[in-house]
Amino acid sequence: MSTPAPRSRTAGPPVLRVRDVTVRFAGLTALDDVSFTVSPGSVHALIGPNGAGKSTCFNVLSGLCRPAAGDVTLGDAELSRLAPHRIAALGVARTFQNIVTTEGTVADNLMLGRHLHSRAGFAASALRLPWVVREQREHLARAREIAELTGLEAHFDTPVALLSYGDRKRVEFARALCLEPSVLLLDEPVAGMNAAERARTAEAVRDVRAELGLSVVLVEHDMGLVMRLADEVTVLDFGRRIAHGTPDEVRGDPEVLRAYLGTDTAQEDVA
């Protein structure tokens, strides 16, 4: 009846493979034969101009969108035909561009993230059976650890509505971590943040990766952050993969520079 232990740091997350994925919306091909591999424990950034297909790709990875062709696998598990809750149960958690958290305290929200690991049903919870009480205590302790890891410990009992924008976005991040994912999909984690909030979030992503050893797939328009955090970068443009490599390789790629500003003078935009 005990809370599942966090994944062993030595076990490492499984490889996430996206193979030849195509998504069409009526006449528009949003993703065109896209492939990339997220190495275990790496930060893999997915970048590209507006409309490149990044969100569509995240929607495929999290089960909100079914590809017309291709597949996504996590280790031996095929994800691309599964419902979102099954994908989450296999260890893929995601945050969204927009804040969805507005009610309850930080602790309440992180406890919501623990529900996948909870064995207690409604009746057992209502009866407050001893093992349920113990389980709840363990979940709360784990939620507190995750709050510490993401810099939210001082706000653990604070209503989310009273937090700054940056802290609320970090609650989304922490709640996703409460699922104990092996792969975390971060959709524009610093969008709308000021410089100090961006720096804190970047630090939190680094700490989480180092401490939990999970893989991170990052969609972000802040190129400075992408270049500092990512181990590998896949670049999309009009649904096609136009480049892939380390931040340094991608930064100097003429196709990438053209995609961003339409000229080779876009160096500082991608730098």
Ligand SMILES: Nc1ncnc2c1ncn2[C@@H]1O[C@H](COP(=O)(O)OP(=O)(O)OP(=O)(O)O)[C@@H](O)[C@H]1O
């Ligand atoms: N549900 C949908 N129905 C029709 N077209 C869609 C749908 N979702 C996305 N698209 C189109 O697919 C293309 C890729 O969109 P997507 O949102 O994946 O791009 P993006 O790279 O995430 O862009 P942004 O950086 O602006 O968020 C765009 O042309 C978009 O208009």
